[in-house]
Amino acid sequence: MEDFVQHIINGVSLGSIYALIALGYTMVYGILQLINFAHSDVYMMGAFASYYTAMFLGRDNQPGVGTLVILLVASMVACSLLGLVIERFCYRPLRKAPKLNILITAIGVSLFLEYFAQVVFGADPKVFPSVLNDTVLAEMNGVQLKSSDVTVLAVTVIMMLILNFVIYKTMLGKAMRATSTNMSVASLMGVNTDKIIAFTFIVGSSLAGVGSVLVGMKYPKIDPLMGMLIGLKAFVAAVLGGIGNIAGAVLGGLLMGVSEEMVVGYLSSTYRDAFAFGILIVILIFRPSGLLGKNSVEKV
Amino acid sequence: MRRSLLVALVVLPFLASCTKKNAGNEIVIGHYGSMTGSEATFGQSTDEGIRLAIDEINATGGIKGKKIKLITMDDQGKAEEAASVVTRLIEQEKVVALLGEVASSRSLAAAPIAQAKKVPMLTPSSTNPKVTEVGDFIFRACFIDPFQGTVMAKFASENLKAKKVAILRDVKSDYSVGLADFFAAKFKELGGEIVADVSYQGSDVDFKAQLTQIKSKNPDALFIPGYYTEVGLIARQARELGIKSTLMGGDGWDSPKLSEIGKEAVNGAYFSNHYSTESKEPAAIDFMNKFKAKYNKQPDGLSSVAYDATKMLIKAIEASPEIKASAIRDQLAAVKEFQGATGKITIDDKRNAVKSAVVVQVDGSNNKYVTTINP
DSSP states (O other): OHHHHHHHHHHHHHHHHHHHHHHHHHHHHHHHOOOOTTHHHHHHHHHHHHHHHHHHTTOTTOOSHHHHHHHHHHHHHHHHHHHHHHIIIIIGGGTTSOHHHHHHHHHHHHHHHHHHHHHHHOSSOEEOOOOSOOOEEEEETTEEEEHHHHHHHHHHHHHHHHHHHHHHHSHHHHHHHHHHHOHHHHHHTTOOHHHHHHHHHHHHHHHHHHHHHHHHHHSOEEOTTTHHHHHHHHHHHHHHHOTTOHHHHHHHHHHHHHHHHHIIIIIOGGGHHHHHHHHHHHHHHHOTTOSSOOOOOOOO | OHHHHHHHHHHHHHHHTSOOOOOTTEEEEEEEEOSSSTTHHHHHHHHHHHHHHHHHHHHTTOBTTBEEEEEEEEOTTOHHHHHHHHHHHHHTSOOSEEEOOSSHHHHHHHHHHHHHTTOOEEESSOOOTHHHHTOTTEEESSOOHHHHHHHHHHIIIIISOOSEEEEEEETTOHHHHHHHHHHHHHHHHTTOEEEEEEEEOTTOOOOHHHHHHHHHHOOSEEEOOSOHHHHHHHHHHHHHTTOOSEEEEOGGGOSTHHHHHHGGGGTTOEEEESOOTTOOOHHHHHHHHHHHHHHSSOOOHHHHHHHHHHHHHHHHHHHSSSSOHHHHHHHHHTOOSEEETTEEEEEOTTSOEEOOEEEEEEETTEEEEEEEEOO
16 A cells, blocks of 8 residues: 555656646647657756756755756756747748648757757766755655655646646737637737747747756756657657647646556556557547547548 | 769768778777767776776887777667677778677677677676677676676675565666576575565666565665666665665676765665775786876776776787787687786686676775675
8 A cells, every 4th residue: 555655656746747748749739730859859958958057056966946946947948949949940931831841840850959969968877966955745654755756746737827827818828829729810810920839839848948857856867868758758648638738738647657657566667668658559549639638620 | 063962972971981901010909888878987987998908008019019009989888889880890990809898788789790700809897698608709808697696695695684685677688687687596595585576677767666666575685786877866766765775786886977876875885896996906906006197087897897808808919829810819718817907817618707706885986895705
């Protein structure tokens, strides 16, 4: 029983990170129907940005809320700039081109970032600075609730709430929803769709930046290929919850995290990834639009 | 214009790949290793050890008037890359002998190529027994995992008085799986109990689920035969979950990065290694002084076996009647009682080195000598 509770705690904490990254996938998909494969590498760049910021400011060994905030800001700024640049120079010129072209460009950008980072930062893993002192908040029968687990979950939930507020309660959000529903009609109504899309990339990328600091905090090893697997899993999480749906991305992330921990805890680590992708296949068979996704008829 | 550019693009790589001619007064030796990647310190330490030995012999005029030229190629810590750089070293650089790799998985990828091309390959520190079983051109300068497993099993049961041990192995690594099996077999033979034997996969970052499972079994010690990057993370997460068992491992732990990643979580852990910086052997002290003079830091175990391996290879080349791959192979097979920095090395009929191992304890960035165990 204690094992089970501990697995749940570990899984929720891992799943929160998937959820944060999944939010970025889901937002871009919601607006552009584009699977932004470069998203996981933006996340990796965020980890390196905060790593070098910490080194530069000499905060690599000063855990505390101050460090956490500085690194979060550094990573979010770096990621949103990068997201903006990618959108402006790689995706925008292709807006009128067939969907497949832009998808392939996304894969190209992803590979470029991965190998660019290997050249610039080196392929060997770096040790991420200590961000927060990890303390045990509660302990019962050997089950531990750590401050890092709570921080990760709290940050994810807060980010999701802010996002929901922006999308459903502000004019900007209204414009985003309009762009997502029908881009050409939205632009006829006076919505600057280019700006809205750029804004979506900024928000999505900065969420990846938050995710990278949280991952660095929990698993202090960063390398240029760190985004590959976690990005793929976050993508699965987004599809699982219903791609394009904000709450769905969080739900999908948490489900993935918990089920993965359960598989490793009770079966074997060999099946960890097989299970994650197995879920994807099953969901796509029975609910092609994901758990919370709306079924939509493809207009021809 | 466009077409000629295209033609140039297609032709260029072929031009670049034209075989280089070696000057007749050089002996070319190839080293392939993980100079980058998640085990980057393995390749770098090894290269430093090799270069130290080669600079030494070149300073005294080389072998029979010929200088030794070392070509190091990076395999990025990937098995498929190891195979392709080794092919290149043999085909294009025309090396007479190969040094490398540290990781057994990568040595196993390269060994069949060296064997097929009949170029002797001497691995400084791949401990999986399968490596030298590939063929009669493959040698090693270190002990093998059955011995290393025995050493740690004995150490756990005799020195640590452990009764219950849990194992956490990397299923993707030949080294880790082999070492875990040999450890488990010997430990059971000594009357101990393996209470949990769970696995992870190299490059994983989350080990909480496995560790939660291990925690409930409450083992006296936890044996993690993996590489330093994962071990550092595992140690941290184990302590975070409140696992208080002693941690143990093999020579894959030997890197300054271990304590950088693991911080205080790895302190007090034990692992078997090729040598200790606290060794009192004259050959070891001599090596340490030379290494410090050249690189201004303490050598790790991998630098020291690499140094010994290179010295063995140089000795074999010196003893060869002519500088030819097959002649060097025969001389390598005949190495007996070679006094290296890591102890006396004798190559047995299976082309493995028979030598002693040390057990060291992690203490910050230093490793304290605990005991030496002879074969």
